[in-house]
Amino acid sequence: xxxxxxxxxxxxxxxxxxxxxxxxxxxxxxxLHWLQQHPGGGIVSLFMLSSGKxxxxxLIATINIQEKHSSLHITASHPRDSAxxxxxxxxxxxxxxxxxxxxxxxxx
Amino acid sequence: xADIYQTPRYLVIGTGKKITLECSQTMGHDKMYWYQQDPGMxxxxxxxxxxxxxxxxxxxxxxxxxxxxxTEHFPLTLESARPSHTSQYLxxxxxxxxxxxxxxxxxxxVV
Numbered sequence: 509x510x511x512x513x514x515x516x517x518x519x520x521x522x523x524x525x526x527x528x529x530x531x532x533x534x535x536x537x538x539x540l541h542w543l544q545q546h547p548g549g550g551i552v553s554l555f556m557l558s559s560g561k562x563x564x565x566x567l568i569a570t571i572n573i574q575e576k577h578s579s580l581h582i583t584a585s586h587p588r589d590s591a592x593x594x595x596x597x598x599x600x601x602x603x604x605x606x607x608x609x610x611x612x613x614x615x616x
Numbered sequence: 617x618a619d620i621y622q623t624p625r626y627l628v629i630g631t632g633k634k635i636t637l638e639c640s641q642t643m644g645h646d647k648m649y650w651y652q653q654d655p656g657m658x659x660x661x662x663x664x665x666x667x668x669x670x671x672x673x674x675x676x677x678x679x680x681x682x683x684x685x686x687t688e689h690f691p692l693t694l695e696s697a698r699p700s701h702t703s704q705y706l707x708x709x710x711x712x713x714x715x716x717x718x719x720x721x722x723x724x725x726v727v
Contacts, residue, residue, distance in 0.1 A: 510658075541716065548625075549653075549704050550720030594659075603675070604716070606658040 514607040527582040531595030543594040622719035639707030647710040648690040
């Protein structure tokens with residue numbers, strides 16, 4: 509079993525839909541990252557969380573440390589949101605463990 | 617704009633050739649990392665550095681080597697490329713325990 513599990517693996521949506529991607533982890537962490545990877549391969553860091561909730565534009569990320577679970581929400585989804593979303597946790601001693609990603613496609 | 621630069625973006629090269637993938641960052645970060653990612657798979661750490669003259673191997677065994685002679689520069693070298701080295705290589709840097717900046721990646725194909 510992977511230490512970081514994401515669901516769903518693949519997700520399709522119509523433009524405007526509210527999207528949720530989930531991440532569960534089984535190790536102790538100091539922080540959790542949500543990353544976005546476009547087809548070209550480059551990665552953009554969206555959020556870094558150690559507790560609570562963060563919001564940036566149409567993106568919202570939450571984390572529940574007790575339940576070892578985080579969610580990434582996209583409100584009013586748009587085709588340009590189509591990408592792979594990766595959850596990564598920072599575990600002791602100081603390394604990132606990555607999920608396999610959620611592939612999102614948003615259709616107009 | 618990118619503060620961490622990887623070149624080349626794409627590379628197709630023949631078996632047995634020596635290659636160097638470049639990674640440079642302009643943020644003065646001490647920590648730098650190389651990750652390998654096969655298609656549809658998660659990223660795996662292959663090398664990291666905590667500063668000049670510091671290099672360590674990561675979780676995934678790799679035949680590549682790295683050097684860190686300057687803070688801003690962390691190149692990865694394959695002495696003799698093989699088809700099994702075909703993958704995407706991502707460089708990242710971090711100023712502390714938490715924040716990361718990733719490069720755009722180098723997609724390597726060895727034929």
